[in-house]
Amino acid sequence: MKTFNVQLDERSYPIYIGTSLLSQTELMTKHISHEHVFVISNEKVAPLYLDKVLNSFKNFKCGYHILPDGENHKNIDSMQAIYTSLIEKHYDRNTTLVALGGGVIGDLTGFAAATYQRGINFIQVPTTLLAQVDSSVGGKTGVNHPLGKNMIGSFYQPRCVIADLSTLKTLDGRELSAGVAEIIKYGLIRDPDFFSWLEKNIKKLIDRDPEALAYAVHRSCENKAQIVAEDELEKSGTRALLNFGHTFGHAIETSLGYGVWLHGEAVAYGMLMAMRLSVKQGWLTEHDYLRVRKLLDQANLPIKAPNNMLAEKFIQHMSVDKKVREGKLYLVLLKSIGEAILTAEFNSALLNETLDECCKS
Amino acid sequence: MKTFNVQLDERSYPIYIGTSLLSQTELMTKHISHEHVFVISNEKVAPLYLDKVLNSFKNFKCGYHILPDGENHKNIDSMQAIYTSLIEKHYDRNTTLVALGGGVIGDLTGFAAATYQRGINFIQVPTTLLAQVDSSVGGKTGVNHPLGKNMIGSFYQPRCVIADLSTLKTLDGRELSAGVAEIIKYGLIRDPDFFSWLEKNIKKLIDRDPEALAYAVHRSCENKAQIVAEDELEKSGTRALLNFGHTFGHAIETSLGYGVWLHGEAVAYGMLMAMRLSVKQGWLTEHDYLRVRKLLDQANLPIKAPNNMLAEKFIQHMSVDKKVREGKLYLVLLKSIGEAILTAEFNSALLNETLDECCKS
Numbered sequence: 001m002k003t004f005n006v007q008l009d010e011r012s013y014p015i016y017i018g019t020s021l022l023s024q025t026e027l028m029t030k031h032i033s034h035e036h037v038f039v040i041s042n043e044k045v046a047p048l049y050l051d052k053v054l055n056s057f058k059n060f061k062c063g064y065h066i067l068p069d070g071e072n073h074k075n076i077d078s079m080q081a082i083y084t085s086l087i088e089k090h091y092d093r094n095t096t097l098v099a100l101g102g103g104v105i106g107d108l109t110g111f112a113a114a115t116y117q118r119g120i121n122f123i124q125v126p127t128t129l130l131a132q133v134d135s136s137v138g139g140k141t142g143v144n145h146p147l148g149k150n151m152i153g154s155f156y157q158p159r160c161v162i163a164d165l166s167t168l169k170t171l172d173g174r175e176l177s178a179g180v181a182e183i184i185k186y187g188l189i190r191d192p193d194f195f196s197w198l199e200k201n202i203k204k205l206i207d208r209d210p211e212a213l214a215y216a217v218h219r220s221c222e223n224k225a226q227i228v229a230e231d232e233l234e235k236s237g238t239r240a241l242l243n244f245g246h247t248f249g250h251a252i253e254t255s256l257g258y259g260v261w262l263h264g265e266a267v268a269y270g271m272l273m274a275m276r277l278s279v280k281q282g283w284l285t286e287h288d289y290l291r292v293r294k295l296l297d298q299a300n301l302p303i304k305a306p307n308n309m310l311a312e313k314f315i316q317h318m319s320v321d322k323k324v325r326e327g328k329l330y331l332v333l334l335k336s337i338g339e340a341i342l343t344a345e346f347n348s349a350l351l352n353e354t355l356d357e358c359c360k361s
Numbered sequence: 362m363k364t365f366n367v368q369l370d371e372r373s374y375p376i377y378i379g380t381s382l383l384s385q386t387e388l389m390t391k392h393i394s395h396e397h398v399f400v401i402s403n404e405k406v407a408p409l410y411l412d413k414v415l416n417s418f419k420n421f422k423c424g425y426h427i428l429p430d431g432e433n434h435k436n437i438d439s440m441q442a443i444y445t446s447l448i449e450k451h452y453d454r455n456t457t458l459v460a461l462g463g464g465v466i467g468d469l470t471g472f473a474a475a476t477y478q479r480g481i482n483f484i485q486v487p488t489t490l491l492a493q494v495d496s497s498v499g500g501k502t503g504v505n506h507p508l509g510k511n512m513i514g515s516f517y518q519p520r521c522v523i524a525d526l527s528t529l530k531t532l533d534g535r536e537l538s539a540g541v542a543e544i545i546k547y548g549l550i551r552d553p554d555f556f557s558w559l560e561k562n563i564k565k566l567i568d569r570d571p572e573a574l575a576y577a578v579h580r581s582c583e584n585k586a587q588i589v590a591e592d593e594l595e596k597s598g599t600r601a602l603l604n605f606g607h608t609f610g611h612a613i614e615t616s617l618g619y620g621v622w623l624h625g626e627a628v629a630y631g632m633l634m635a636m637r638l639s640v641k642q643g644w645l646t647e648h649d650y651l652r653v654r655k656l657l658d659q660a661n662l663p664i665k666a667p668n669n670m671l672a673e674k675f676i677q678h679m680s681v682d683k684k685v686r687e688g689k690l691y692l693v694l695l696k697s698i699g700e701a702i703l704t705a706e707f708n709s710a711l712l713n714e715t716l717d718e719c720c721k722s
Contacts (some may be wrong), residue, residue, distance in 0.1 A: 034687060054504040080437055080506075115476070117683045118503060118514045119594070141481060145441075147448040153479045154515065196423045233480070322478045324453045326395060 002218050005161040007138065007229040011157045017135060017214070021127070021164035025056040031123055031159040032060070034094035039064040039174060040082060040102040040109040042073075045127050048170055053095045053100055053125065063089050067105070071259040074104045074144050076152070078147035096121040096159070102128035102175070103135035107153070112240060114156035114189030124158045127167040129179025129213075132188075132266050136161050136240075144258055148320045149250040151308050155233055161291040163221070165213055172302065173206075178264025179247075180205060180299040183216050185271060188292065189241045192338030194219050199291065200248035200297045241340045243323065244332040245271030256306055268301035273358050278334045280350040288337050304361055311355035363579050367592040368500065372518045376498060378575065381404070382525035383410060383486070392484055392520040393421070395455035400425040401443060401462040401470040403434075405564050409531055414461055414486065424450050426566050428466070432620040437513070443473045449537035457482040457520070463536070464496035464624060468514070471502030475541075485519045488528040490540025491625050494547075494581035495603075497522045499589040505619055509681045510611040516594055526574055526629040528686045534567075534701050539625025541566060541660040542606075544577050546632060547584040550602045553699030555580050560652065594682045602701045604684065605693040606632030612678035617667055628709035629662035634719050639695045641711040649698050665722055666694065672716035681687065 007035060021027055037060045041050055046066050063084040067078055086095070099109030099122060106124050113122035124136035168176070180202075187195030197215075198205070204212035223270030224242070231238040236269015249270030252261055275292060278284040297303050323330045327346040331351075335341060362379030384390055398421045402411055407427045415423060426446040428439055447456070460483060465486050474483035485497035503514015507624030529537070541563075546557030558576075559566070564572035585603070592599040593698060610631030613622055636653060639645040658664050684691040689705040692712075 036687065076441055083506050083513055083708050084508065087506060087512055087681055090681060090685070090688075092687065093683060094686050114512050115503075115515055117512060118501065118516055140479065142476075145444050145448060151478060152444055153447055154476055155479055180445060313495065320448050320451060322454060324451070325455050326397065326453065327451075 004221055004225050006157070006225045008157060008232055013158060013160050015161040015163065015217050015219060015225065017132075017163045017165065019164065019166045019210070021162050022052045022056075022166070027162060028053075028056050028098070028123060028125075034096070035060050036091055036095040037062040037093050037098060038086060038089075038095050038113065039098040039100050040067065040105060042067045042069040042070040042105055045101040045105070049100060049127060049167060053098065064089065067108070070254070071104055071144070071263065072257065074108055074258065076143055078108055079112060079115075079143060082108065083116060086112075086116055093117045095122055095266070096123060098123045098125055099136070100127065101131070102126065103131045106131050106136045107141050107145060107150075110139070110156055110158065111143060111153050114141055114154045119156070119180040122158050124161040126161065126163055128171055128175050129168055129217070130175070130182055132163040132168075132217050133179060136163070137221055137224045139232070147254075148317070149254050150322070151320075152319045160334065161216060165210065165217065168208065168213060169287070174262060174265075176206065176208070177300045178262040180265035181268035181271070181301050183220050184295060184299070185242075185267065186220050188271065188334060188337055189244050189332070189340035190227075190338060191219070191223055194223075195337050199295055202295060204351070206299060218240045231315045236263070237342045240323070240330070240342045241332055244334075244340055245269075245274055247318055247321045247323050247329075247331055248273040248314065250321060252306060252309065254317045255309065255313045261302070261306065265302050268296050268299075269303065269305060272296065272303060273354060274331060274333055276358065277331070277346060277351055277354045280354060281333065281346055283335060284334050291337070291342055305358045309359050310350065311359045314355045314359075364656040365582055365586050367518070367586045369593055370607060374519060374521050374547055376522040376524065376586065378493075378524045378579050378582060380525070380527045380571070382523050383417075383527070387522060389414075389417050389459070389486075390486060392481070393457045395457070396421050397452055397456040398459060399447060399456050400450050400459040400461050401428070401451075401466060401473065403428045403472045405430040406462040406466070410461060410488060410528060414459065422456045424452065428469070432465055432505070432614070432624065433618065435469055435619065437504055439709070440504060441474060444470065444477060447473075447477055447578035454478045454481055457484060459484045459486055460497070461486045461488065462492070463487065464492045467492050467497045468502050468511075469504060469531040471517055471519065472514050475502055475515045475675060480517070483519050485522040487522065487524055489532055489536050490529055490578070491536070491543055493524040493526075493529075493578050494540060495543040495585065498582055498585045499523070500593065504681065508615075509678070510615050510619070511683070512681075524578060526571065526578065529569060529574060535623060535626075537567065537569070538646055538661045539623040542632070542657070542662050543627035544581050545653070545656060545660070546603075546605055546628065547581050549632065549695060549698055550693070550701035551588075551699060552580070552584055552604050553703075555584075558700050560656055563656060567660060581646075598702060598703045601684070601691070601703045602693055605695075605701055608634055608679055608682045608684050608690075608692055609634040609675065611682060612675045613667060613670065615678045616670065616674045622663070622667065626663050629657050629660075630664065630666060633657065633664060634715060635694055637719065638692070638712055638715045640706060641715060642694065642707055645695045645697060652698070670720050672713065672720045675716045675720075
């Protein structure tokens with residue numbers, strides 16, 4: 001097992017990465033300061049791992065709430081259902097919530113913890129690759145609004161993150177690839193050596209080679225923890241670089257309807273779009289663009305826009321993105337592989353050209 | 362104009378108290394760091410003061426959202442309506458929300474600010490006495506759940522509080538008295554000299570004598586600011602003392618339906634119930650209890666339980682209160698006028714006796 005710390009003063013917390021961690025009872029219980037625990041999971045994950053988790057809490061008052069699976073349930077209605085469950089079953093302020101599932105469960109549970117009785121503790125137990133390398137680390141919590149993804153939420157840090165690599169065995173292939181998209185992102189925005197490693201090891205990763213997976217999760221979490229420690233609340237711009245591909249990606253997700261494309265799939269193609277624009281700006285070489293395109297393709301990620309996606313849809317959805325400030329759209333673009341910038345200083349005609357080309361391809 | 366600071370390190374902020382403050386444009390604009398402002402108000406307050414506030418923001422992009430009036434609208438549906446309005450009108454993360462109204466508007470607006478795009482700035486402009494002396498100061502934000510009052514929310518501090526005493530002229534008598542209930546509370550829990558002052562000046566206060574009002578608001582805010590600075594997140598127990606009368610009061614509000622009794626009315630009678638129990642415990646003298654009862658009566662506040670309120674209803678609603686920890690109910694009780702304690706060490710038979718007596722009276 002490897003352990004990292006996300007350094008945030010009194011909000012610091014460890015990320016544990018390893019195999020069979022769910023069987024290590026003490027790993028979870030040592031982060032729970034009172035005897036009330038409430039697990040939130042979904043219909044897909046609960047049959048696989050809920051019993052194992054409940055087993056850790058035999059000596060606790062421990063309940064659970066199971067949500068339907070999917071991004072389209074990451075909304076206010078699910079929040080209200082969680083609150084109702086907690087109140088009806090008399091869970092008080094000393095309760096610790098446990099998020100058992102992928103990014104949707106993690107974001108919902110974190111936001112429930114941030115807002116139930118004005119804030120209670122929570123633990124992240126991510127069971128998808130995407131959640132292990134991205135959403136469970138860093139304290140972004142929230143839900144979608146029908147008009148925009150992640151528009152409602154707060155920054156709220158967990159007490160710990162337990163990334164049990166053994167849970168990845170049951171993950172379906174599409175979900176695995178979606179996680180690889182976020183892993184590739186770290187290489188692209190700040191870690192060129194890791195990107196080279198990924199080019200060499202992508203087949204192993206997709207084949208779930210345990211060593212390759214462990215290395216990729218570990219290196220991704222390390223990158224994420226450094227960024228979050230530097231800019232917890234996305235004030236300085238450093239953390240915003242993590243949104244590489246996300247503004248385009250969110251437009252795809254919102255436009256198609258949440259859950260039609262997986263978040264990681266939308267981000268993968270969003271990164272390609274951002275790189276296309278970066279090439280047009282003269283910042284990135286065509287050669288590097290093609291390297292990334294090839295890698296995404298090898299990872300079974302989309303390298304074409306969704307059918308019927310219109311350039312106007314992108315414009316419409318990108319205009320309500322959280323990256324809009326005072327009417328200006330900020331995008332994360334690449335100067336080279338391993339070097340990203342957050343900027344509003346791009347040529348908007350080139351953006352339109354990019355959207356048109358991508359939608360026609 | 363008087364100014365206090367709520368001392369909370371980088372979250373510190375001023376409370377301005379005075380007359381005609383809404384006309385002092387600069388007072389508000391100096392706390393707004395970008396050019397986007399969005400005012401949230403209700404159907405009762407907006408016709409009176411919205412134009413005045415908008416006038417301060419002539420040079421800003423400034424919109425507004427008007428909610429129906431009343432505690433029964435302090436819920437998730439109103440939150441969703443605010444989010445929709447903000448997204449549709451393209452208000453971004455650099456927007457400052459302005460809460461123009463009473464406690465309901467302040468709590469909703471604060472929670473919207475805490476959760477829109479993971480947190481934006483907001484300003485409190487309380488227009489009721491209760492909001493000026495209590496809810497607008499200290500960063501408690503949130504909404505009610507059908508099963509419990511204020512069960513959903515977060516701690517989130519405003520950039521400033523502007524308490525314009527001139528707005529109290531239009532307040533109806535019942536609302537004024539509701540505010541006086543919270544003012545009396547400060548005397549009871551920590552400021553015996555202020556309580557004596559209130560006994561002497563209650564008629565002036567109810568008659569809206571400007572000097573008496575100014576003094577009462579000022580002294581109340583001073584008390585509140587000290588408590589909040591000491592225990593922002595209600596961890597040490599100090600801040601919990603502000604909930605004197607609230608556990609009983611919330612049970613009344615939830616049981617009757619939000620808005621049937623005003624919050625301050627429910628708190629007033631809740632304080633009497635807590636004092637009744639304090640007398641039974643042998644902590645408070647009957648004489649002091651009667652002093653308070655008389656003062657509340659002079660302030661036109663309820664000194665009897667609502668008709669048809671059953672002891673069982675209190676038990677049921679108090680068992681889901683935020684003051685329940687690990688199955689134990691904590692209550693704020695009085696040792697004497699000016700000295701409150703948070704305790705689970707009361708005799709539960711005496712609590713039942715108190716509930717029975719109060720419901721039969």
